[in-house]
Amino acid sequence: MTRFRRVAVTGFLPAVLALLVAVVLLGIVLRILGADPLTSLVALFDFGETPRAQANQMRSWVNGSVPLFLSGLAVSIGFRMGLFNIGVEGQYRIAGLVAAWFAATVALPAFLAIPVTIVVGMATGALYALIPAVLKVSRGVNEVITTIMLNSIVGGLIAYLLRGPFRDPALGDSASGRTAGVREEAWFPGFDNPFGWLGMDTPSRPLGGFLIVAVLVGVIVAVGLSRTRFGFNLRASGSNPEAAATSGVGASRMIVQAMLISGAIAGLVGLPQVLGDDHGYGAESFALGFGFSGIAVALLGRNHPLGIGLAAILFAFLNRSGPSLQNVNVPPSVVLIAQGVIVLSVVIVNEVLRRRLLRMEDRKAAADHPAPPQQGAPSGTAPAGASA
Amino acid sequence: MSARTAPSAPAATHAAALRSRRNRLLLLVGVGFVALSVTRVVSGEGVLTASGTINAMVWLTLPVALAGLGGLVCERAGVVNIGLEGMMMLGVWGAGFAGWRWGPVAALIAALIGGALGGLLHALATVTFGVDHIVSGVAINLLAAGAVRFLSEITFLPATGGGPTQSPPLSGSIPTFDIPVLASGPDLLGKVESTGLPVVGDLAGILRGLLVGITPFELLGVAMFPLTAYLLWRTALGLRLRSAGENPWAAESLGVDVVRMKYLAVVWGGALAGLGGLFLVMFTGSYREGMTNGRGYIGLAAMIFGNWRPGGLAAGASLFGYADAVRLRSQNSLAVLALFIFAAIIVIVLGILWLRRGRRLPGAIFIGIGVAFLLGYIGLDSLPNEVTTLTPYIVTLVVLTVSSQNLRMPKADGLVYRKGEGH
């Protein structure tokens, strides 16, 4: 069985099949709702009447998939290492705040402003992820708990920072928490006419340029995992820590490194909004929840960057279609249900197919190599003293 | 070769071991209580041991603890369950709906059913289809979040007082009673508590908190712990269930129906999580979206903290509930600040124990931390609201870090089990 066929069978086939399953299940849900499944499913693909509307919908679809992708990527790094980093939520929130504050207060030459800000964000996320890593390595505290606790704690931490040090000095003390506006040179540029080549109108707002960063990070992670020593070590100690340790890959070190990388990527999740849209961190409008949906995206994408990309696009598509569904009297909750149903059916279908595949492999193994041929074993003569 | 010991002796030693374990437990509880009393007296924060606080603690603890207990049952059978949050949501919604339509008892039943359904789904995915446990759990959390909103939209929205995020109030009333003489009528404990005497007053306050405003449902919830522990550790069913979590292939080779055990455990666990949800609804008298507010996860934390044991789990959950109660009941941040003294005493005692065991470094560290807490109490005259609102999380985190972590999770926990594929 070639690698390619393995990927095909374990990767795409399940996704397609599962989507069909999911669609059927959703149809049933919609029936119960009293909505007409068909019109609803059509509404999913309703991008609006005017060209402008369609362009905008495309934009929000693409934009929406970026943070989901980054978050999913962050989660998957930990997952590849057998670490369950629930903490992406907290990591990207604090990272978004610190990056916003940095970009608002520190003056840098134009060509440096954006890259440095991004680095600051990543570093913050990494540092916040370092806490659970250290606690796990030094005290053996389970990372699931620590990251959950740290997610809750980050809220208060941000509140404190936004009241004190990071608060926009220009704000009246009764105004709600917000950093000063990000300096112009740190504003992340976008694409004015991203869908022109599709013959579409220009959206009312440029498409977020952070998409490039996301793709870049995705490629780096993909290559890094599959083609470098570090990536191999990471996967090895993920799939069998003891064997990895015996072969020289220390678990503790890998845990710390994996969490650092995971946190660093998490640090990117909030930046499209902070640098691209809001140009600042507003306590009331900074979007939350990507950390959790990222877990689902990572699992749906089977922890592979490409899969995560597809999963993120799918999730973003569903999020985008929430309002369209409301046009046909389908409540937005259906979107959540859809995402749950899809994740569950994808993993189930995938699991079933994977078993099939392994059996095929065994069969092939046996076919290629029928029982051992008779071969004279190299024999030693008169054992030295060893006689029973 | 192995030591050939007379068969009778070890039994005794085992019993002794258990006894010493229980004794150590009692000692710890004792120290904790005295420390708390001292703290209360020194800081003068009556709220720390006020019966009202303890009573609130019970309500805040039960949902977390029951979710954790659900997780414990699942993981003892080898199924990791981070779908607890979702199962709890289903339980909460069920309780809200049935409670509104038919009253408290129906709410109880619906909560159990709601959670159990979530568990059934998890079992189907993980046991039958061999899906990764965490994957399935996450999916269930997503699914449940959507499902309850969706169900609310088709049931509560049309009803007066209901909406897509909230149910109309429970119908019927929940019977509550106080323990006579002690907690009502002459209310002896109440009198002692009001004296504010060290130790005695605190003890009275704590006891009274546990004895007033009891509902049969609370009793049921609390009873789940000894009951579950009994079932798991004293019955054949429990032994087989746990064997599915320790070494399913061994169990299978002795004719144990591992699949059935796992199904049983996960459905049972889901039902317990749902039961936890019941108390959220009953406490405030109606369903509200987002009520679970991460308690499923916290329950999981409590379970790990408790080393997959009912006793430890209950302790962990209570700690969380107590911290939450204190920060909500206290008029200002001083009560929370006072907890520094409590923490200091505990940590220092632990440090001394380490030293007595000849372990200098940890001992020194612990005592250092303790001193730091004391200085903190003396130095600070108040805590920012950000800190006080986070007390329960910070406390849990600190305790996890200082408490030794030689955990013993079930050996086959989280492994995907396929019949006849053991090695």
Add this chain to the structure above:
Amino acid sequence: SGSSTTTTTTTAPAAGGATTVKVGMAFDTGGRGDGTFNDLAVKGLERAAKELGVTAKELSPNADGTNRADLLRQLADSAYNPIIGVGYAYGDPMDQVAKEYPKVQFVRIDGGPSTVANVAVMDFAEQEGSFLVGVAAALKSKTKKVGFIGGNESMVINKFGAGFVQGVKAVDPAIVVADKRLASGDEGKGFGDTQGAKVAAAGMYQDGADIVFTAAGGSFAGSFPAAKDAGKLVIGVDSDQYNTVSDATWKPLVLTSMVKRVDNAVFQSIQSFRSGGALKSHSFNLKDDGVGYSQSGGFVDDIKTQLEDYKSKIVSGAIKVNEK
């Protein structure tokens, strides 16, 4: 309110029909039927539909509220004008989208000021209304102890708290006001924390407070059972909770409510847009019935004269109520 999420109530203006206005409304998370804020907005919208014959379109954000800007864009793209965003969370999203659609009038109900020309912020002088219910609490309290429970420490909630305290102190500086926040800073989780509200309220009642004012969104649902157990009183918020409480047995617990006439704000915005086009930001206060105290149940009839007295003083500016 029907189970449908869109209403297109068109009563074509019979005589001298002005062009029908198409109002777009984007809700806060929780959406239509949340029993408080969103429903008040709906009330104003329905009134506008009835009296002004406008057509309307409502959209709710997804559960985590990450697509607010998209909602506004969709409404704008479907040629709705004006577009009303309910809740302060529409801050940044609305300012951005408004810049993209300079010809569309955006209206934000509640929240901080906006620098964008075509965004009109309709906020409320919560401190003034809270002042009055503070006065009511002070006059009604027998134990000389009252309590305030806030959802968090955000600007809006602080206005509630500050006004309430000033009102109480205006009557009797000796009265103790307990102040508890369910969450810190601008954290939203304090608005759905019924458990927290109940525990906090119960605590206040046990410590002798006999009236508690809960300004914490949905969390108020926790204060009622606490009051009921303790046989004490609450002060409602936003809508007149004497009429809106989901449990009839709670009615007698509602001393009064600090009503925030979101419905008026919505209606008046639509009305003046229909007649005059571009809108200006406005803070709805006691003067124009944007805020006030409710009298349902007649629990404050006996002190009505004092309340009205204070009210007129505030309206006339004789009393200045601070936001903090």
Add this chain to the structure above:
Amino acid sequence: MPSEARESLPLNEPLQAPVIELRGITKRFPGVVANRDIDLVIRAGEVHALVGENGAGKSTLMKVLYGMYRPEEGEILVNGTPTTFRGPNDSIAAGVGMVHQHFMLADNFTVLENIILGSEPRSGGRIDLEAGRARIDDISRDYGLGLDPDAVVEDLTVADRQRIEIAKVLFRGARVLILDEPTAVLVPQEVDELFEHLREMTAEGLAIVFISHKLDEVLKVADVITVIRRGTTVSTVDPRSVTARQLAELMVGSELPKPDTRDSTVTDKVQLSVAGVSLVAPSGKKILDDISFDVHQGEVAGFAGVEGNGQSELVGALLGLVKLNAGRVIVDGRDVSDESTIARRNLGIAVVPEDRHRQALLLTSPLWENRILGHTHDPRLFTSWGWLKKRAAVSDTARIMSGYDVRAPGPDTLAGSLSGGNQQKLILGRELESEASILIAAHPTRGVDVGAQAAIWERIRAARAGGLATVLISADLEELIGLSDTLYVIYRGALVAKLDPASVTPQILGTYMTGAATEVSA
């Protein structure tokens, strides 16, 4: 050959009636016919041995008899009446009990819990622990198993676990005992002891099926021997009428290989030196007790010892997997005591760990990834910048596979789908190919059939001749004696004897290994 006769049984003793008869059993796995039309007759009061190379189908046949697998064809007769086993419950009820090749014990459970599991004595809803204890004490006394019902399995030696497994079977009142490779992990004394128990049991009319790769043991204990090759019975023979050599020929069509190191290649250059290494458990128990020894180039230093006496920890100490309380490890004159595992491996330490599944393989990864595991600094596989040379890795894997006779479709096959012997050969290949100067090999041929065994021994000999310094840990004493230049005995974490393999027998070794004798000769 006497063995062509289907049934050539000792005629001098009266034939017992068969308790179990397997007729024409066929069992297929995806791609494999594990059993093909197998017949087997098991009589009360006799020890019936099953021999055959790896993958011959012994365990599968026994799992069929134990009701764990349903055969596609064939029938099982219990006391002459055809019976179908729907699961272990049925076979247990029919008086069949099985001790598995790989222990089937829950480590966190007590001996008691492990034994009663599945057939718990009850009083009401509760488990009647007392009854269980009493019952186990009886069994333990009757067969001298010496079990402590309340000990936690985790803390027990393999020999103890062995006895627990047997107790499990007896507890269920089995009349037919299946023992799948029970002696693989026992020292001679323990084996003899086990055989005594077996005798007692057969004397009481129990029937015993005994599977082993150690043919001399088989000849010693068996009353009847059935040879299985590639899933079918090739013959049933009388132990008194065959030699080990003949048996081996029946099994693999070749003669029985013996480990044998011929002339010494030991040089005087010390390659590995261990000085005063000690390791103490948090409980204060000494796990490694002041261990010192040197291994020269071209020397194989064998370490004999009952499992659980510190061998694993010794390996850990050499690799730097555990934090030592005292002592130094010197590789090629360089003190590596404070170096990381990877640093040591890069200095030329190769490892064949005792548990290949847990410590040496990524079962769900392809073979070529398993080949680079632990060799990520090999310039043939990675650039100095840490880039993986995938094509090179794959081709190198193919080379090793052919060189070491690893039977699998190709480098892309998943390691998990290989049989134990082939997995072991791959591991040995990757380690020896790394131009290491030191090899640490723990149980290199455990559970590996005679054919593969010979190949592996051959490789180790060759490497030794090439100047490799080898630390060999094994429970197979003949292997130790045959391959080693120097023999150490490790007992309770200490080296209690240094012996000359030329002048030592397994029995002597055994006395040291069990602490019966302690003195350091030379």
